[in-house]
Amino acid sequence: MDDPSPLTGEPPALDLVNTRPAGADLLSTPDDLRAWLRLQADRSDEARSFAAADATAGSLAAVRHVREHTARALDRARRGEPPSADDLEALHRAQRAAPAVTELTWNGRALVADRRRTGPPGLRPAAWLAEAAAGLLADPAVTTIRECEADDCVMLFLPAHPRRRWCSAARCGNRVRVARHYRRHRPAETGPASS
Numbered sequence: 001m002d003d004p005s006p007l008t009g010e011p012p013a014l015d016l017v018n019t020r021p022a023g024a025d026l027l028s029t030p031d032d033l034r035a036w037l038r039l040q041a042d043r044s045d046e047a048r049s050f051a052a053a054d055a056t057a058g059s060l061a062a063v064r065h066v067r068e069h070t071a072r073a074l075d076r077a078r079r080g081e082p083p084s085a086d087d088l089e090a091l092h093r094a095q096r097a098a099p100a101v102t103e104l105t106w107n108g109r110a111l112v113a114d115r116r117r118t119g120p121p122g123l124r125p126a127a128w129l130a131e132a133a134a135g136l137l138a139d140p141a142v143t144t145i146r147e148c149e150a151d152d153c154v155m156l157f158l159p160a161h162p163r164r165r166w167c168s169a170a171r172c173g174n175r176v177r178v179a180r181h182y183r184r185h186r187p188a189e190t191g192p193a194s195s
Contacts, residue, residue, distance in 0.1 A: 007168055008039045010157055012047075013133040014145070015040065016063070017071045018155045018167070027064055030055040037125060046100075046115060050125045062126035066094050070133040074156070077137050078145040091130045091137075098127035148172050 006026050008015050019026040019036060027033050034055040041051035069090040073083035098119030104111050117124045136142060141158060148155045148167035155167035166172040 006036055006039060007155060007171070011132065011136050012040060012043060012129060013070050013074070013136040014156050014158060016067050016129050016133075017074060019067065020071070020154075022152055022154050027060065027067070030057055030060050033060045033063055033125075044115075046117060046128055050128065053121060055125075056122050059122040059125055062094065062097075062123050063129060065090065066126045066130045066133065069094075070129070073133065073137055074142070074145065077142045078156075080143055083137065091133055094123070094126045094130035095134065096127075098123040100127070100131065 006015070007018050010018065027036060034051070037047070037055065038051040041048045069087040073087040073091065076083045098117050100115055100117045103114050103116055105114065106112075117127060119127065145156050145158050146164070147153075148157065149165045150167075150172035153167060153172050155172075157164065157167050
């Protein structure tokens with residue numbers, strides 16, 4: 001894949017795994033993590049708070065750790081196989097490091113539920129992503145996750161339509177269609193000229 005920018009719009013756990021396109025790592029620095037979290041900001045108030053906070057080397061390491069275990073667990077779960085106990089335990093540990101609590105407050109007219117994550121601020125994004133991974137792994141739709149059919153792409157997606165073949169119609173879909181068009185319409189190869 002030529003475009004190194006992250007794809008977003010899949011469940012957060014898939015978006016996280018997709019930060020490892022073929023031959024690249026889109027989460028190499030704390031700045032990369034901060035930029036990626038900004039792309040996730042519309043997911044929830046919690047995600048928005050991560051996008052506004054500073055990312056550190058520690059938060060980057062924690063998120064990358066969750067990404068690796070999520071990728072391995074998803075690879076097995078989407079084939080209908082049980083994820084390894086080590087991968088599941090790593091996701092559990094990440095969640096326990098910064099658990100979420102739903103706090104109730106009275107606003108003068110009704111109870112309002114606010115979700116707040118406790119634990120060290122640097123571990124909160126990883127805990128949120130581990131929780132998202134747990135939700136996706138437990139969803140029966142996990143077996144419908146597909147890998148992009150473009151030759152040089154390893155992105156995963158959860159198809160909303162059964163005929164979806166590419167991670168992004170605008171990126172991989174266009175490249176495949178243009179290549180197919182070129183193959184059909186290129187001039188015929190000519191051999192050496194005869195005397």
